[in-house]
Amino acid sequence: MIESISIQGLRGILEGELNHLPPLGVLIGPNGCGKSTVLEAMALATAPDVGDLVGRCVRRRMEVHSGAKFLFRVSPEDSPSPSRITATVSEFGTLETRLQLRREPLPGSEEGAGFGIHIEVARSELGRERVCAVGFTPKNEYKINGSRAPRGAKSQPFVRFLDQRIGTPRQSLVEVLGYNRARGGKGQAEQHVRELLPDLTVIEILTSEGSLEPFVNLTFPNRSIPVALSGDGMESLVRLALELSGATKGIYLIEEPEAHQHIAAMARSAKIIASAVKSGSQVILSTHSLEFLDLLIDALGEAHVNKLGVLRLALRDGKLFSVHHQGEDVRVARATVEMDLR
Numbered sequence: 001m002i003e004s005i006s007i008q009g010l011r012g013i014l015e016g017e018l019n020h021l022p023p024l025g026v027l028i029g030p031n032g033c034g035k036s037t038v039l040e041a042m043a044l045a046t047a048p049d050v051g052d053l054v055g056r057c058v059r060r061r062m063e064v065h066s067g068a069k070f071l072f073r074v075s076p077e078d079s080p081s082p083s084r085i086t087a088t089v090s091e092f093g094t095l096e097t098r099l100q101l102r103r104e105p106l107p108g109s110e111e112g113a114g115f116g117i118h119i120e121v122a123r124s125e126l127g128r129e130r131v132c133a134v135g136f137t138p139k140n141e142y143k144i145n146g147s148r149a150p151r152g153a154k155s156q157p158f159v160r161f162l163d164q165r166i167g168t169p170r171q172s173l174v175e176v177l178g179y180n181r182a183r184g185g186k187g188q189a190e191q192h193v194r195e196l197l198p199d200l201t202v203i204e205i206l207t208s209e210g211s212l213e214p215f216v217n218l219t220f221p222n223r224s225i226p227v228a229l230s231g232d233g234m235e236s237l238v239r240l241a242l243e244l245s246g247a248t249k250g251i252y253l254i255e256e257p258e259a260h261q262h263i264a265a266m267a268r269s270a271k272i273i274a275s276a277v278k279s280g281s282q283v284i285l286s287t288h289s290l291e292f293l294d295l296l297i298d299a300l301g302e303a304h305v306n307k308l309g310v311l312r313l314a315l316r317d318g319k320l321f322s323v324h325h326q327g328e329d330v331r332v333a334r335a336t337v338e339m340d341l342r
Contacts, residue, residue, distance in 0.1 A: 001090045001282040002042055002251060007320065009073045009083040011037040016320020022309030024277045024300070025284040026293060028337065029313035034320050035286040038313065039253045042284060043161035044097045045087035046251060050123050051132040053161065054099065055142035059169045068117045068136040072101055073318060092157055096124040125156070158250035162243060164236045164259040173216040173227060174205055176242045185246020192241040195268050203238065232260035240269050244276040252276065254285040258292040267295050274299035277307055290338055297330065310337060
């Protein structure tokens, strides 16, 4: 579990820290307060595949030309200072990631022409360090060089960074279903979906006639439909169910889990998240929905509401500020919280 995070020079955050993070953390606040950047920072500090994570963070803003430089807190003309992100993770101690923007390849790198911006990534863990370089084209394509775990490194935390918004780069749903099966969560995921689609028979991987390209399908007694064609809200729910069902340990960082969903699907998503938290996972998420916060409180129930923490964020001149409401205090502070979500 991530217990604390310190951020320096990442996107719009010049400096800031969050401490005493709960098993279920809800980040709220107005647009531009740093919610997305905080989730990125948590992932960059803890995810084992940090080089790939740097690339994914840049590609989350595909509409931005040469987006790698905007991972740092600088204007396009300035020379950016390094970013430093430090997290304290229970059972793993202190993990630190440092990012440095370079405009030329590192010695020995193998990027071809077009990879004109490079981010050097250094990860410190357990007193050891590993380094890689990520090269970017102006269209935000990326290539990783030199990524390797430090010699003698212990196992690392299981971290998943999920963005439920349609159009953002995401892992193939086929791969997500494969991971879900491996940990025995498929039956639970199907049960969650049946709360909205009672006649669902199975969630399965199929291929189209004349194609070997697999896809995830919702199969019913008398019909069948690919998840990708079931509607944005249903696809969002199925993805969340497959990611979290059967999870008993791990860290899940989720951008707007309720995105595109009808209120009934939002209620089921809240139950999926609450179930994972009750089973021992940590979930840190962002939201703009007061209704979704209420649904999370209801899904946790009185016995587990103390696992919930709401962090109201504000960003002033690059400095990150936060107010933390915990457990039952979230209900008491609801009127204040509502101001940040309306």
